[in-house]
Amino acid sequence: MVANASRVSVAARWLGLAALLFGLIPALLAAIGGGYPFQVAITALIFVTLAVSLNLVTGTAGLLSLGHAGFFGVGAYAAALASTKLGWPFPLTLPLAAVAAAVVGVLVALPTMRLISIYFAVATLGIGEMIHVALLNWVSFTRGPMGIRAIPPIEVLGLDLSGVVGGYYAAAAVAAAGIFAVHRLTHSYYGNALRSLREDDQCAAAMGLNPVRLKIEAFGVSCAIAGAAGAVYAHTASFISPDSFRFEESILILAMIVVGGLGSLPGAVVGAVLLIVLPEALRGIGDFRMIAVGVFMFLSILFQPKGLLGEASAIALFRRQLGAAWRGDIQAGWK
Amino acid sequence: MPDFFDAYFAQQIINGLSLGLVYALVAIGFTLIFGILNVVNFAHGEIYTVGAFAGLLLIVGAAPPLLAVVLFAMAVGAAAGVGLERLAFRPIRRFSDEASLKSRAMREATLLSSLAVSIVTRELMVHFFSGEMQVIPQAALLQEVIAVGPLTLTNGNLFIFGASVVMLGGLQFMLYRTRVGLSIRAVSNNVLGARHVGIDTNRTIVATFAIGSALGAAAGILVGLYNGNIFPYMGFAPGVKAFVAMVMGGLSSIPGAVISALLLGVSESVATDFISAGWKDMIAYGLLVVTLIFFPQGLFGHGRERV
Numbered sequence: 001m002v003a004n005a006s007r008v009s010v011a012a013r014w015l016g017l018a019a020l021l022f023g024l025i026p027a028l029l030a031a032i033g034g035g036y037p038f039q040v041a042i043t044a045l046i047f048v049t050l051a052v053s054l055n056l057v058t059g060t061a062g063l064l065s066l067g068h069a070g071f072f073g074v075g076a077y078a079a080a081l082a083s084t085k086l087g088w089p090f091p092l093t094l095p096l097a098a099v100a101a102a103v104v105g106v107l108v109a110l111p112t113m114r115l116i117s118i119y120f121a122v123a124t125l126g127i128g129e130m131i132h133v134a135l136l137n138w139v140s141f142t143r144g145p146m147g148i149r150a151i152p153p154i155e156v157l158g159l160d161l162s163g164v165v166g167g168y169y170a171a172a173a174v175a176a177a178g179i180f181a182v183h184r185l186t187h188s189y190y191g192n193a194l195r196s197l198r199e200d201d202q203c204a205a206a207m208g209l210n211p212v213r214l215k216i217e218a219f220g221v222s223c224a225i226a227g228a229a230g231a232v233y234a235h236t237a238s239f240i241s242p243d244s245f246r247f248e249e250s251i252l253i254l255a256m257i258v259v260g261g262l263g264s265l266p267g268a269v270v271g272a273v274l275l276i277v278l279p280e281a282l283r284g285i286g287d288f289r290m291i292a293v294g295v296f297m298f299l300s301i302l303f304q305p306k307g308l309l310g311e312a313s314a315i316a317l318f319r320r321q322l323g324a325a326w327r328g329d330i331q332a333g334w335k
Numbered sequence: 336m337p338d339f340f341d342a343y344f345a346q347q348i349i350n351g352l353s354l355g356l357v358y359a360l361v362a363i364g365f366t367l368i369f370g371i372l373n374v375v376n377f378a379h380g381e382i383y384t385v386g387a388f389a390g391l392l393l394i395v396g397a398a399p400p401l402l403a404v405v406l407f408a409m410a411v412g413a414a415a416g417v418g419l420e421r422l423a424f425r426p427i428r429r430f431s432d433e434a435s436l437k438s439r440a441m442r443e444a445t446l447l448s449s450l451a452v453s454i455v456t457r458e459l460m461v462h463f464f465s466g467e468m469q470v471i472p473q474a475a476l477l478q479e480v481i482a483v484g485p486l487t488l489t490n491g492n493l494f495i496f497g498a499s500v501v502m503l504g505g506l507q508f509m510l511y512r513t514r515v516g517l518s519i520r521a522v523s524n525n526v527l528g529a530r531h532v533g534i535d536t537n538r539t540i541v542a543t544f545a546i547g548s549a550l551g552a553a554a555g556i557l558v559g560l561y562n563g564n565i566f567p568y569m570g571f572a573p574g575v576k577a578f579v580a581m582v583m584g585g586l587s588s589i590p591g592a593v594i595s596a597l598l599l600g601v602s603e604s605v606a607t608d609f610i611s612a613g614w615k616d617m618i619a620y621g622l623l624v625v626t627l628i629f630f631p632q633g634l635f636g637h638g639r640e641r642v
Contacts, residue, residue, distance in 0.1 A: 111628045122582045126623040137613040258447045294454035302426050305444035
């Protein structure tokens, strides 16, 4: 009975979060007025999706990835090419982008996953840059620096989501799906297995886990979510070029999860929203806004090196509010 | 193939070697700092840019001989390096309990504090000098052509060769023949051990930052005058290439970093014979990934337990 009651209130809390994302925030944005707040919100949601996906690999599984923007780019180009050349609609390009990014990610992960710490980080840096160079120079396929223009807007089963408001709902739906997937993966025994790899993968192997396989799985899932974010980006921006998928973007995504708190899901969301909305909110101070963003990043790392919402407090929050992560009433073991 | 080893090819090798020497100077700074702190210094590319701007300001202001410009850039670079250490690295070192030392969040925080400082530095330079290429007085450029047989060198090539060899030699002397060098080697070998035998680790770390940054700044001004372009974003590409060279060399081996940097410079320069210029960056990253997969300790790295 107690279990049932708590399950109901957990569902209510999830519904509350969904109402916030799909009801309250768009209403507020509409109240501020114009398409511009919605555009910023779409960008923020795309980066929330990216930050959450990187958080699975870097925060939970402890693999520092410096090439995440490359997989974002693979997804964006897969969606853009499929929709402009083959005329595929968004419900098909979205999974295609996720699968394409995941396939590239797993192919990359197979040889490099045996590397640890900084060596793995450097390998992902190299691969991220290789993807960028390929997008830039493979002109016959990707149109190189000219980019891909006139990517059709989002349309789902006859429902036209071409405006900024429609784009917001599509981006919010993908972000919510990404957050939910990563939440379920990390706040479970599977997530604990990934955390054990982060702390000591030799010890985890001695306990019977298969570190290489777990790491490849986590990396593949993370790349798939980043690829889905790429599809949303391609269809909402309607123009993509290789410049959006550079090392700087990878570092920006990493900065989001470090500012928010490595390994913490709400931290990733907060970090992404802050680092996207802050430069826009500071538009008034002109030239100084990027300086202000850098100073903000520096100060938050200096005073909160474990992040604004660290992993330990985030897990406690989830446990209390959302009933996830090792509830007493669930008999569960490692599956 | 009759004209494979023609003059053009030799020319490309020479250009590649000067490019490689520049990467080497930047890579040494990376390697010294990584060796001693085990942390990647993301702001190293900005030190390179700061060196170039400092030299340019002196040229515009006083037009002194080239040697004075380089020495001035090195001094400014050293000062910037010390400031960087104070600002971005020392505050994070205050957490020295075991839980913090093992925490991944803390390690990534140090990495990103240097990144944050580099963003602020770069944007300040954009603010004061604009993001465009700076105008360099014609007389200061190192682009005077010197013909040697069928080859065309510039005095920039010669100056980069000379300066890099002198600096690399000086570094080697400093590391192996002086007390500062001894303490740097001791701290990078084992921080705790060095502290036990009475070495002031904080001072050694500051000295390492000063030396590494001075070399990076010298590379900045030399390349700026050789290529004729100095702008706030110039530090990014050499920074990444130097990072690649450091990893290929085995992370903490200075000769390894130098040899890998030369290899990288020459292969990039020769590759433009065979592939279009746009793809040439693929060489550096391809070499990096291949090295990591097949020689994960780097080409010249010392044995580590695991990589």
